[in-house]
Amino acid sequence: AQSVTQPDIHITVSEGASLELRCNYSYGATPYLFWYVQSPGQGLQLLLKYFSGDTLVQGIKGFEAEFKRSQSSFNLRKPSVHWSDAAEYFCAVGLGNTGKLIFGQGTTLQVKP
Amino acid sequence: NAGVTQTPKFQVLKTGQSMTLQCAQDMNHNSMYWYRQDPGMGLRLIYYSASEGTTDKGEVPNGYNVSRLNKREFSLRLESAAPSQTSVYFCASRMDRDEEKLFFGSGTQLSVL
Numbered sequence: 001a002q003s004v005t006q007p008d009i010h011i012t013v014s015e016g017a018s019l020e021l022r023c024n025y026s027y028g029a030t031p032y033l034f035w036y037v038q039s040p041g042q043g044l045q046l047l048l049k050y051f052s053g054d055t056l057v058q059g060i061k062g063f064e065a066e067f068k069r070s071q072s073s074f075n076l077r078k079p080s081v082h083w084s085d086a087a088e089y090f091c092a093v094g095l096g097n098t099g100k101l102i103f104g105q106g107t108t109l110q111v112k113p
Numbered sequence: 114n115a116g117v118t119q120t121p122k123f124q125v126l127k128t129g130q131s132m133t134l135q136c137a138q139d140m141n142h143n144s145m146y147w148y149r150q151d152p153g154m155g156l157r158l159i160y161y162s163a164s165e166g167t168t169d170k171g172e173v174p175n176g177y178n179v180s181r182l183n184k185r186e187f188s189l190r191l192e193s194a195a196p197s198q199t200s201v202y203f204c205a206s207r208m209d210r211d212e213e214k215l216f217f218g219s220g221t222q223l224s225v226l
Binding site: 004009041042043044045046049090092097098099100101102103104105106 | 117144146153154155156157158161163171172203205207209214215217218219220
């Protein structure tokens, strides 16, 4: 069965420090992979997506993610975190081209001044 | 451009009451979705509609019904609300040619007492 695991429920980093959020997936075919961000009281906004091609994908707000098929991972990174990055981050796998997504549990990012 | 609009934003129900959550999008999207978000569980798909006049069950459809009234609107109905349906509900839509990118509404926070 398809699934997405985000091992870290809560992460705290200092402003200006680098960030890596982990995501592991289970899916039988070539996955469509996504990272979404949710600010408090808001809906989800797409940060980036991977369908095929270059395994390092660039997204909005300075985020990037690397698809590693051998590790079934799609980790999100940012070189220097800003206070405005504090939010909840969701990794998701798409079930073909249906728009149906399987989400991970989410990782809450706290940024220390 | 309003995007995806959900009403109401907050709702409190008593067990056994019924209500309908409304969702409308003004982006001429074909596909629409209803997700629920629960702490520690990410988002789970309730129902979706690939086009006007069609609906299909998602991962957690029990206790819900949906109507795709027209291309713009996709409503979610709770016929007899239960405390287990306390959640935050998100509507989303997708332009099919955009390969899986979902646009989310800002959510409806529902409490069932």
